[in-house]
Amino acid sequence: MLSFPSRKHSSLRVALTALTTLAVAAAVATFPTPSTATPHSAPEDWDDSAYRGRIEVVRTSEGPADPAFLTGTVFVDQDRDSESDRGERGLAGVTVSNGRDVVTTDRQGRYRLPAYDNMTVFITQPSGYQVPVDESNVAQFHYNHLPEGSPELRYGGIAPTGALPDAVNFPVVRSQLTRAQEQHCVIAGDLQTYDRTEVEYARRGAIADLAERRDNQGCGTLFIGDVVGDDLSLYPDVKELTSLTNGPARFLPGNHDLDFDATTAEHSFDTFRAQLAPAYYSYDIGDVHVVALNTVRYPCTPDVDNADGRRPECDDPENAPRYNGRLDEHQLAWLERDLAAVDDDTLVVVAGHIPLLTFADEGSAIHQVDQVREVYDLLEGRRAVSVAGHTHSIENMRTGDLVQGWNDLFGVEGLPFPHITAGAISGDWYSGEVTDDGYPTAIGRDGGRPGLLTLDIRGNAFRERYTVTGESDRVGTRLGLNSPTYRDWYAERQEWNDAPDGAAPELGDPLVVSRDDLAGQTWLTTNFWMGSTGSTVRVRIDDGPSRPATRTQPMRGEDQLIGPEWSDPHAVAQQLVHGGSVADRTMHLWRLELPEDLDAGRHRAVVTATDAYGRRFTDVLTFRVVEQR
Structure with missing residues (x-):
C-alpha cells in the first residue's frame, strides 16, 4: 500500500460555535480503529505492567580493557532489577549504536563499539521486548558519554560523565504489547510550553485525553519536537505530564528545545540529551521500525547550510544565529546503517520535527530538510511514512502529491510515500480565547x-487518525460560509488590526448571507482536517441532490493559493478577533458555491466528508438567506 512509485469569551461565540454540529464517522470494519478494535481498553493496567528501571553502567577501578571501545550486553532482566545477574541471558541480534556505527549483539547479547568523546550510545528496542521506563514513563535506552561535560550552558547540558565505563548494559523484558501486529502509535506534535500556565493548558487539554487512552501501551507516545518553548527548565514539568499517560514516552528534539547559548551544533541539544533522549535513535514495535531523527541544525553556517545560496538566514551564525532543517553527516551515515539492519517488508516510520517536506512552508528551504532526496534514496522500495511537526498545521499528504516549492527547491516531482504533519498539542501556540x-x-x-495524530497499524500497513483535543475521533470537519461580506470584513479587520483606530x-x-452575497459568489466551506488526495466531500442543501465540493488546493504541482478567497471563514472569524495566526491557506479545504436562487429563510446543509479509506464524517450547518443586510 505504501511502497514507492514510489488557542475570553465574546458576543460572537454562540454564533461561531453554532457553525457545526458533532460529526459522525463510519469506520471501515476491516482495519483497527476506535470503533472496531477497542483500543481504549487493554489487558493490564499500565502502572501495574510497566517495566520501570534504568540502564546499568558498570565501573571498576581498573577501567575498561580497551578505552577506545565501549562494550556491554543487552540482557533479559527477568527479576526486573535493572542489573545483569548471573543466569540472566543476553539477547542476540539487537541493534546498538553510538550515533555513527551500528552493530548487532552476538549470541551472548554482547556488543562492542568505537568510543568517541561526545557520543550517545543507544539500543533499538526489538519487537517483543520493552526497554525500561522511569517514573515519568520516559523510555530508558541510552547512555551519554561526555567526559568533561558540556561547555557552560544556561540550562546545564550534560554533566561530566568521566572516563569511559567498563560496560554499559541495556536491560529489556519480554512484552506481548510490543510484539503485537496491531499497534496504535500516538504522534504528539509541538507541546511547546513557554511557561507553567501553558503547562497547565496542556494538562487540561491533550494530556488529559492521553491519560484516558489505553490503546497505545505498546507503541507509546512519540513527542516530535518543540517539547518546550525555549525554557528548558520546564523539562521536569513535561515529565510530570507524561507520568499521567499510559505507555512509553519518547521524544525527539525541535528548534525550541535548543541550548541557544551553544556556539556549535555539537552541543546545541545537550540539555535535551541529558533530560529526555538521544538526539536521534530508532525502535521497533510489531512489524514497524520507527526512526526518530534530529532534523534541526543550530547554529547553521554559510559553508555547510548555505552553499547553494538558498538559506541566507545561515550566513551570520556569530551575530544572528539561526537554525536550518538538516541532518548532519554522522546522522545520515547512521540512518543508512540503521536501515540496512531492517527487513525490507517492515513499515518504516520516519519521524522528525522539521518535516522532510511541508505544504505550509513549501517555499522555505530552512523549514524543510536539505537531504530529503538522500532520505528518499535510502527508503526506496520500502513501505514508509513520514511524520513531522514544526508548522503547527495538519497536513495529510499522499504519494504523488506535489506543490511548486518542493520542485523548485529540491527537484522533487511528487511524494514517493505519504507525509503527515501531525498538528500540535499547543495548536496555534496556545492563542485565542480560553474555553x-x-x-x-x-x-x-x-x-x-x-490534537493528536495516531497511526493505527496492522502488520506493516497503517491508517492515520487525528483526534481533536477534548473531542471524540468522530469529529473531523468544520463548516463555514465564505461570502463577499466575509471577504470585505476580512480585509477591513486585518487593516484595523494592523493600525487600530476607532471601533473594530x-x-x-x-451564518447569514444576503441576496447580494449569493450573487457575488458565496461558498459553503468544509475544513476536513485529515482530508487528502483521494478524499471526497459532498453537500446536500435541504432536500436537494447531493453535490460534490471542490478541493481548493489540488496538490498537483501548483503554488500555494493564499488569501480570503481561499481561507477558512470559521477559523478566520475567530483569529482576527481573538488573535493568533490567520487561516488564509490550507491544503484540506473543500468548497461548494451556493446557488444564487436560494429562497429567503433558513436552510440546512448536510456535509459528508469521506477519507481515502472510506471513513465518513457527517457535519451539519444551518444558515439563513435574507434579501438584504
Whole structure:
C-alpha cells in the first residue's frame, strides 16, 4: 500500500460555535480503529505492567580493557532489577549504536563499539521486548558519554560523565504489547510550553485525553519536537505530564528545545540529551521500525547550510544565529546503517520535527530538510511514512502529491510515500480565547484544531487518525460560509488590526448571507482536517441532490493559493478577533458555491466528508438567506 512509485469569551461565540454540529464517522470494519478494535481498553493496567528501571553502567577501578571501545550486553532482566545477574541471558541480534556505527549483539547479547568523546550510545528496542521506563514513563535506552561535560550552558547540558565505563548494559523484558501486529502509535506534535500556565493548558487539554487512552501501551507516545518553548527548565514539568499517560514516552528534539547559548551544533541539544533522549535513535514495535531523527541544525553556517545560496538566514551564525532543517553527516551515515539492519517488508516510520517536506512552508528551504532526496534514496522500495511537526498545521499528504516549492527547491516531482504533519498539542501556540475546559482554542494557520495524530497499524500497513483535543475521533470537519461580506470584513479587520483606530469592524452573524452575497459568489466551506488526495466531500442543501465540493488546493504541482478567497471563514472569524495566526491557506479545504436562487429563510446543509479509506464524517450547518443586510 505504501511502497514507492514510489488557542475570553465574546458576543460572537454562540454564533461561531453554532457553525457545526458533532460529526459522525463510519469506520471501515476491516482495519483497527476506535470503533472496531477497542483500543481504549487493554489487558493490564499500565502502572501495574510497566517495566520501570534504568540502564546499568558498570565501573571498576581498573577501567575498561580497551578505552577506545565501549562494550556491554543487552540482557533479559527477568527479576526486573535493572542489573545483569548471573543466569540472566543476553539477547542476540539487537541493534546498538553510538550515533555513527551500528552493530548487532552476538549470541551472548554482547556488543562492542568505537568510543568517541561526545557520543550517545543507544539500543533499538526489538519487537517483543520493552526497554525500561522511569517514573515519568520516559523510555530508558541510552547512555551519554561526555567526559568533561558540556561547555557552560544556561540550562546545564550534560554533566561530566568521566572516563569511559567498563560496560554499559541495556536491560529489556519480554512484552506481548510490543510484539503485537496491531499497534496504535500516538504522534504528539509541538507541546511547546513557554511557561507553567501553558503547562497547565496542556494538562487540561491533550494530556488529559492521553491519560484516558489505553490503546497505545505498546507503541507509546512519540513527542516530535518543540517539547518546550525555549525554557528548558520546564523539562521536569513535561515529565510530570507524561507520568499521567499510559505507555512509553519518547521524544525527539525541535528548534525550541535548543541550548541557544551553544556556539556549535555539537552541543546545541545537550540539555535535551541529558533530560529526555538521544538526539536521534530508532525502535521497533510489531512489524514497524520507527526512526526518530534530529532534523534541526543550530547554529547553521554559510559553508555547510548555505552553499547553494538558498538559506541566507545561515550566513551570520556569530551575530544572528539561526537554525536550518538538516541532518548532519554522522546522522545520515547512521540512518543508512540503521536501515540496512531492517527487513525490507517492515513499515518504516520516519519521524522528525522539521518535516522532510511541508505544504505550509513549501517555499522555505530552512523549514524543510536539505537531504530529503538522500532520505528518499535510502527508503526506496520500502513501505514508509513520514511524520513531522514544526508548522503547527495538519497536513495529510499522499504519494504523488506535489506543490511548486518542493520542485523548485529540491527537484522533487511528487511524494514517493505519504507525509503527515501531525498538528500540535499547543495548536496555534496556545492563542485565542480560553474555553470553559481551561485551554485555548488555538486554531491553527490552516484552520486545524489542536490534537493528536495516531497511526493505527496492522502488520506493516497503517491508517492515520487525528483526534481533536477534548473531542471524540468522530469529529473531523468544520463548516463555514465564505461570502463577499466575509471577504470585505476580512480585509477591513486585518487593516484595523494592523493600525487600530476607532471601533473594530464587525462581521455580524456569520451564518447569514444576503441576496447580494449569493450573487457575488458565496461558498459553503468544509475544513476536513485529515482530508487528502483521494478524499471526497459532498453537500446536500435541504432536500436537494447531493453535490460534490471542490478541493481548493489540488496538490498537483501548483503554488500555494493564499488569501480570503481561499481561507477558512470559521477559523478566520475567530483569529482576527481573538488573535493568533490567520487561516488564509490550507491544503484540506473543500468548497461548494451556493446557488444564487436560494429562497429567503433558513436552510440546512448536510456535509459528508469521506477519507481515502472510506471513513465518513457527517457535519451539519444551518444558515439563513435574507434579501438584504
